[in-house]
Amino acid sequence: xxxxxxxxxxxxxxxxxxxxxxxxxxxxxxxxxxxxxxxxxxxxxxxxxxxxxxxxxxxxxxxxxxxxxxxxxxxxxxxxxxxxxxxxxxxxxxxxxxxxxxxxxxxxxxxxxxxxxxxxxxxxxxxxxxxxxxxxxxxxxxxxxxxxxxxxxxxxxxxxxxxxxxxxxxxxxxxxxxxxxxxxxxxxxxxxxxxxxxxxxxxxxxxxxxxxxxxxxxxxxxxxxxxxxxxxxxxxxxxxxxxxxxxxxxxxxxxxxxxx
Ligand SMILES: NC(=O)c1ccc[n+]([C@@H]2O[C@H](COP(=O)([O-])OP(=O)(O)OC[C@H]3O[C@@H](n4cnc5c(N)ncnc54)[C@H](OP(=O)(O)O)[C@@H]3O)[C@@H](O)[C@H]2O)c1
Numbered sequence: 696x697x698x699x700x701x702x703x704x705x706x707x708x709x710x711x712x713x714x715x716x717x718x719x720x721x722x723x724x725x726x727x728x729x730x731x732x733x734x735x736x737x738x739x740x741x742x743x744x745x746x747x748x749x750x751x752x753x754x755x756x757x758x759x760x761x762x763x764x765x766x767x768x769x770x771x772x773x774x775x776x777x778x779x780x781x782x783x784x785x786x787x788x789x790x791x792x793x794x795x796x797x798x799x800x801x802x803x804x805x806x807x808x809x810x811x812x813x814x815x816x817x818x819x820x821x822x823x824x825x826x827x828x829x830x831x832x833x834x835x836x837x838x839x840x841x842x843x844x845x846x847x848x849x850x851x852x853x854x855x856x857x858x859x860x861x862x863x864x865x866x867x868x869x870x871x872x873x874x875x876x877x878x879x880x881x882x883x884x885x886x887x888x889x890x891x892x893x894x895x896x897x898x899x900x901x902x903x904x905x906x907x908x909x910x911x912x913x914x915x916x917x918x919x920x921x922x923x924x925x926x927x928x929x930x931x932x933x934x935x936x937x938x939x940x941x942x943x944x945x946x947x948x949x950x951x952x953x954x955x
Contacts, residue, residue, distance in 0.1 A: 699768040701725040701761075701812075703752060703804070704778030706733035708877030709827060712901035713775050716909050718745060725764040725771070727752070728778060752778050753796050757804035758811040770815040773912060775825040776805035776849075781842045781879055783886045783946050794841040801845035806852055813865065820864035823912045826853040830871045830925045834935035836943040857917050866915040870908060873925035875899045888947035897922055 700717040704710030706728035714737055718724050724745040726734045731749035738745035746767055748760035765771065779801050782793050809824055816822025828850035831843040850869055857867030874880050876898045887893035899922045911919045920926040928935035 696720050696722050698722045698772035699725070699765075699770065700773040700775065701727065701764060701771045701808075702775040702777060703727040703808070704776075704827075705737055706730045708777075708879055709872065709875060709901050709904060710775065710777030711737055712905035713777060713825075713908050714745075715740065716902070716905035717773070717775075720909060722773070723768040725760075725768065727760060752804040753799040757799075757807045761808070761811050770819070771812045772816075772821070773823045773825065774808055774812050775827070775908075776808060777825075777827045778804065779827065779846075779879070781839070781883070783838050783842070783883055785838060785946075786840050789841050797841050797845050801842070802848045802852075805849055809856070816865045817863060822865040823868065823915075824853075824856075824865070825868045825870060825908060825912065826850075827870045827872065828853065830873045830920060830928050833871065833929040833932050834939045836939045838946050854918070866912070866917075868908070868911050868916060869918045870904075870911075871918065871920040871925070871929055872904060873897065873899055873920070873922055873928075875901060875904065877901055886946045886948055887944040890944045890947070892942060893944040897924060 700722045702710050702714040702724065705714040705726035714724055714726055718741040724741060725748055726737055726745060727748045727750050728734055729749060729751050731747055734747040738747050746764060748764060750760045780797055782789050805826055826849055829846040831839060832847040832850040835843040853867055853869040857869065860867055874896050880898060884893055904921045907919055907921050920929055
């Protein structure tokens with residue numbers, strides 16, 4: 696398609712799968728994350744059409760990588776905010792530093808990046824912004840208070856902006872993944888000690904979500920829940936919230952801050 700698609704969190708999990716899907720569709724890619732070796736491995740599949748931006752989005756200016764990316768491939772046509780970090784633990788055990796990191800990566804960076812790419816999209820009357828929130832934003836599970844608050848903030852930002860931009864040519868897609876088969880999802884299962892209530896939850900496939908994101912961008916959809924069954928939790932937040940808060944799994948081992 697020859698768009699410039701910038702994907703944060705492209706070194707792993709959902710961001711990597713989404714980047715590979717846009718790459719397979721013929722787009723130019725800017726791949727953003729800290730682990731450059733993993734980014735290079737993704738980029739090597741799309742030689743000449745993919746650049747690596749090794750960058751820590753928790754730093755003071757999450758958009759500092761953007762000018763070089765736009766100098767190489769032109770203005771960003773699709774921004775995918777997929778980078779994220781998670782701690783699952785009792786609130787008292789989450790350090791202020793870990794809480795700040797979640798706020799910075801999961802909420803502050805996406806908003807700052809949207810602020811940076813939107814003026815050019817508006818001027819051109821075309822563009823797509825994809826924000827990866829979480830189904831936990833609709834039905835917040837226990838032991839994730841800081842994490843899920845950042846995801847709910849991102850979802851509210853994304854839904855509000857999407858409504859504001861309707862009719863401008865710039866589409867905002869808010870994505871609500873359920874539990875996903877990624878390193879973050881696997882870390883979550885370990886935190887729950889592989890409890891049956893955790894293992895019972897259907898896990899989504901990153902490649903399937905990536906194709907659904909591509910389709911939703913092309914069809915200018917406002918939101919996507921994946922796997923589809925979790926959409927019930929977004930449509931019926933009170934009963935879903937009750938069930939999740941009462942019967943959701945409890946962490947049995949200390950959680951790993953971040954994803955590394
Ligand atoms: N897995 C799930 O069950 C699930 C469910 C709902 C929503 N989500 C959301 O989906 C998104 C992707 O998660 P995932 O499951 O794919 O997790 P993952 O495999 O752990 O990937 C997380 C990505 O975020 C990047 N990242 C983390 N901190 C960063 C920082 N400070 N600067 C730059 N990049 C950073 C990581 O790259 P580096 O480490 O290389 O920097 C990595 O590429 C996240 O926003 C997550 O909250 C996941």
